[in-house]
Amino acid sequence: MSGRLASRPAMCVSSGGEDRNTARGFLGWRMVAIAAVTQNVAVGLTFGSFGTLVLAIEERFATTRTLSALGISLVILIYSLSAPLISPLIARTSIRRVLTTGALLGATGYCLLPLAGSIGQFLGIFALLISPGFLLLGVIPSNILASNWFVLQQGRALGFVTMPVFVMLVPMISAWGLHHYGLTAVLVGVGLAHLLVLPLMPFVIDRPEQIGQQPLGHADGIARAEIQQLLPWRTLLARPALWLVTLAVGIVVGGGVLKAAHMVPLIMGQGWSLEEASFLFALSGGTGIVGAMAFGWLADRSGPGRALAANSVVQGLVWFIFLQPAPYWLLVLDAVVVGACGGGIAAAQGVLLTRLFGPRNFAQVMGMVTMFTVPFTFGAAPLASALFDATHSYWTPIALQIAGFALAAIIFLILQARGAAQLPNMER
Numbered sequence: 001m002s003g004r005l006a007s008r009p010a011m012c013v014s015s016g017g018e019d020r021n022t023a024r025g026f027l028g029w030r031m032v033a034i035a036a037v038t039q040n041v042a043v044g045l046t047f048g049s050f051g052t053l054v055l056a057i058e059e060r061f062a063t064t065r066t067l068s069a070l071g072i073s074l075v076i077l078i079y080s081l082s083a084p085l086i087s088p089l090i091a092r093t094s095i096r097r098v099l100t101t102g103a104l105l106g107a108t109g110y111c112l113l114p115l116a117g118s119i120g121q122f123l124g125i126f127a128l129l130i131s132p133g134f135l136l137l138g139v140i141p142s143n144i145l146a147s148n149w150f151v152l153q154q155g156r157a158l159g160f161v162t163m164p165v166f167v168m169l170v171p172m173i174s175a176w177g178l179h180h181y182g183l184t185a186v187l188v189g190v191g192l193a194h195l196l197v198l199p200l201m202p203f204v205i206d207r208p209e210q211i212g213q214q215p216l217g218h219a220d221g222i223a224r225a226e227i228q229q230l231l232p233w234r235t236l237l238a239r240p241a242l243w244l245v246t247l248a249v250g251i252v253v254g255g256g257v258l259k260a261a262h263m264v265p266l267i268m269g270q271g272w273s274l275e276e277a278s279f280l281f282a283l284s285g286g287t288g289i290v291g292a293m294a295f296g297w298l299a300d301r302s303g304p305g306r307a308l309a310a311n312s313v314v315q316g317l318v319w320f321i322f323l324q325p326a327p328y329w330l331l332v333l334d335a336v337v338v339g340a341c342g343g344g345i346a347a348a349q350g351v352l353l354t355r356l357f358g359p360r361n362f363a364q365v366m367g368m369v370t371m372f373t374v375p376f377t378f379g380a381a382p383l384a385s386a387l388f389d390a391t392h393s394y395w396t397p398i399a400l401q402i403a404g405f406a407l408a409a410i411i412f413l414i415l416q417a418r419g420a421a422q423l424p425n426m427e428r
């Protein structure tokens with residue numbers, strides 16, 4: 001783990017690399033499809049269902065909004081603190097084993113939730129089973145799998161992986177199941193749905209070098225030294241760019257966590273029904289599908305820092321809608337725009353990390369940034385809950401988040417300049 005160039009022959013640039021990809025049939029897009037399924041199962045089932053179930057959890061255990069919404073924050077906390085472990089774990093085992101273990105843990109945890117006799121037991125299952133399952137099945141291993149296969153078109157590949165299809169579907173299904181069958185049935189259904197990924201696991205290939213292929217665009221010689229250079233964690237920690245990324249990403253992603261945990265209660269607090277609120281949540285997930293592809297493409301073409309800055313500005317403007325009760329058509333507009341922006345963050349972030357630190361450091365840096373954003377990702381939802389309990393209004397947390405978006409946009413533009421200076425544009 002020094003700053004020396006990696007000596008693995010599979011990573012050497014070869015003029016015949018693209019020919020080998022063609023001859024064997026390039027499997028990178030197949031890995032992208034598998035990663036899209038695993039990420040959707042982990043993120044979609046956990047975040048897509050939780051917002052719909054918050055009030056039912058609160059009612060079952062006769063608890064506060066703060067405690068009933070704490071489950072999703074525990075997932076984020078444990079995921080964030082443990083994220084740096086994913087890269088060495090994959091190196092010791094394989095992405096396939098990591099994903100399989102995550103699916104089994106998630107399925108077990110959700111099927112055990114109906115047996116919880118108190119809110120403490122309920123949150124304990126989230127901490128001990130569901131959170132580790134989310135870590136091993138979700139964002140980081142899925143993004144690593146896809147990014148391993150691409151130098152060019154990385155933004156588009158990660159955009160496909162991060163399309164929140166399940167975030168669109170799960171809220172509607174959860175609301176329908178909650179109305180007709182109750183909380184227990186929905187929780188068990190979410191658990192069983194985690195098993196959908198198991199038939200795909202035999203087809204997972206960690207890296208193209210394992211089957212004699214190369215990442216798409218590798219043979220073009222783009223950023224060859226950066227592709228091979230693996231930096232130690234001390235060197236990465238000494239780079240100011242790492243801390244700027246952490247601050248900006250933490251602000252934006254923390255806003256997404258806040259929205260996921262509180263959108264349904266917030267909408268219902270303005271007088272709309274559970275079905276209407278769940279529809280907006282689902283609509284937001286649906287437009288996130290478009291946003292993931294759009295911002296991934298924009299990151300490839302215009303630069304990831306610019307894409308993320310535009311994302312932050314648009315979100316900040318649209319969040320003004322929630323500062324006072326709004327007509328339903330404005331809530332629909334918010335769901336469409338913010339959903340598209342939220343869906344596009346991960347893809348553009350992945351490209352930004354590659355530009356700033358090099359492809360070989362992607363997995364390590366992604367884990368570090370995820371861990372360092374804990375104060376934002378873990379704190380956003382409970383802070384909003386506490387402010388709501390204290391003021392009986394969401395006005396204060398929403399206003400704070402809007403100011404945060406403005407700061408994040410400025411930081412992303414600074415990072416764009418840094419990244420452009422270090423790596424050339426990766427789009428031909």
